[in-house]
Amino acid sequence: MPAVHHKLLLEEALQDSPQTRSLLSVFEEDAGTLTNYTNQLLQSMQRVFGAQNEMALATEQLSKQLLEYEKQNFALAKGDEEVINTLQHFAKSVEELNSLHAELATQIADKMVFPVVQFREKDLTEISTLKEIFGIASDEHEAAMVKYSRLPKKRENEKIKAEVVREVAYCRRKQHQAAMQYYCALNALQYRKRVAMLEPMLGYTHAQHNLIFLYFYWYLKFSYSLY
Amino acid sequence: MPAVHHKLLLEEALQDSPQTRSLLSVFEEDAGTLTNYTNQLLQSMQRVFGAQNEMALATEQLSKQLLEYEKQNFALAKGDEEVINTLQHFAKSVEELNSLHAELATQIADKMVFPVVQFREKDLTEISTLKEIFGIASDEHEAAMVKYSRLPKKRENEKIKAEVVREVAYCRRKQHQAAMQYYCALNALQYRKRVAMLEPMLGYTHAQHNLIFLYFYWYLKFSYSLY
Numbered sequence: 001m002p003a004v005h006h007k008l009l010l011e012e013a014l015q016d017s018p019q020t021r022s023l024l025s026v027f028e029e030d031a032g033t034l035t036n037y038t039n040q041l042l043q044s045m046q047r048v049f050g051a052q053n054e055m056a057l058a059t060e061q062l063s064k065q066l067l068e069y070e071k072q073n074f075a076l077a078k079g080d081e082e083v084i085n086t087l088q089h090f091a092k093s094v095e096e097l098n099s100l101h102a103e104l105a106t107q108i109a110d111k112m113v114f115p116v117v118q119f120r121e122k123d124l125t126e127i128s129t130l131k132e133i134f135g136i137a138s139d140e141h142e143a144a145m146v147k148y149s150r151l152p153k154k155r156e157n158e159k160i161k162a163e164v165v166r167e168v169a170y171c172r173r174k175q176h177q178a179a180m181q182y183y184c185a186l187n188a189l190q191y192r193k194r195v196a197m198l199e200p201m202l203g204y205t206h207a208q209h210n211l212i213f214l215y216f217y218w219y220l221k222f223s224y225s226l227y
Numbered sequence: 228m229p230a231v232h233h234k235l236l237l238e239e240a241l242q243d244s245p246q247t248r249s250l251l252s253v254f255e256e257d258a259g260t261l262t263n264y265t266n267q268l269l270q271s272m273q274r275v276f277g278a279q280n281e282m283a284l285a286t287e288q289l290s291k292q293l294l295e296y297e298k299q300n301f302a303l304a305k306g307d308e309e310v311i312n313t314l315q316h317f318a319k320s321v322e323e324l325n326s327l328h329a330e331l332a333t334q335i336a337d338k339m340v341f342p343v344v345q346f347r348e349k350d351l352t353e354i355s356t357l358k359e360i361f362g363i364a365s366d367e368h369e370a371a372m373v374k375y376s377r378l379p380k381k382r383e384n385e386k387i388k389a390e391v392v393r394e395v396a397y398c399r400r401k402q403h404q405a406a407m408q409y410y411c412a413l414n415a416l417q418y419r420k421r422v423a424m425l426e427p428m429l430g431y432t433h434a435q436h437n438l439i440f441l442y443f444y445w446y447l448k449f450s451y452s453l454y
Binding site for chain 2: 006026027029030033034036037040041044045047048050051052054055057058059061062064065066068069072073074075076078079082083086087090093094097190193194197198201204205208209212215216219222223
């Protein structure tokens, strides 16, 4: 493995030396590992979101179920008023708890899951698109070079030769451009990486932070209402 | 519908009059409604427990996933130490949050779901068992009475007659006993009903109460550790 630089140098994109290619492969491997890890992380985060969402739905159902007691038409309803009142009280409290869960689910989606989805869709997808474009441009450049090297040496082919030379120059320019875009994206990914890993967890913490005060407020409200 | 009493009177179990049967049917209808409602309530509560349990599992997975970052062997690991440290910090915090969720799941199971399961398995199942026993005893008593009414009036059958009379008396005693047990259980259910409906919700509130302080403590601990 070559001594690893922090950056792919754009000025080396044109020369396309074996050293540069070797360094490129290190950056590519890193991007591949990051893509795999991001996919797994996203799965875990989506599971947390799913659980939070299910919690909101489950408490909503429980709240409704408590209110259903009143509508049961019990044959022996005498003395049920107290039960009905208390269950209504619990239902209201569970409904408020449900709002908290629903709110937390929304925040988890927005502040934790969404940044990772965006990182994957935007940054990581861009890398793989640029890699493809760069591969095609490299192949075309290679093909043009082969065509050039096989040109007959005779003078009467000057016109054809000039055409092939133009083609080689065009392909090299295209490859150079593709390489620079690709290098840029790979360099940028190294900076984005840290933010992409930490931003969603800060979002998650922030969501919990918001919740905790609402939750505490809910608790105080509910506790006092019991007495 | 007859004027509904609060209780099935045990002293009327022997007479087994149409009025008593009518009152019994009111108690039975009430028990049936309560059984249906309890089953639905239990489903809602089990859904809340399931969601809480899934939340514990999901946060556990997320915590582990954050620790996985370190083990990814990134080709470009330079500058990752800070990310690793911060993710470890988050992982620890999520792990503690996971303990809270797991603890809450256990409390929801013990204090909310279990009392309802027990009410169903013990009280409601007892009612349906006693109803069955009472039904069989009533049928047997009926059959013995039919046998008695069809006895030939001749003197020479005294021995057979005495046997049938014994059978009728035995069946009546059995039915009387079954009726008393069944009435007792139905009366008791009316008292148990209120407790059975309110106890799990108090348990749920208590579980939330316990959690809220742990949660708040977790929050303070985590917040301070960030600075």
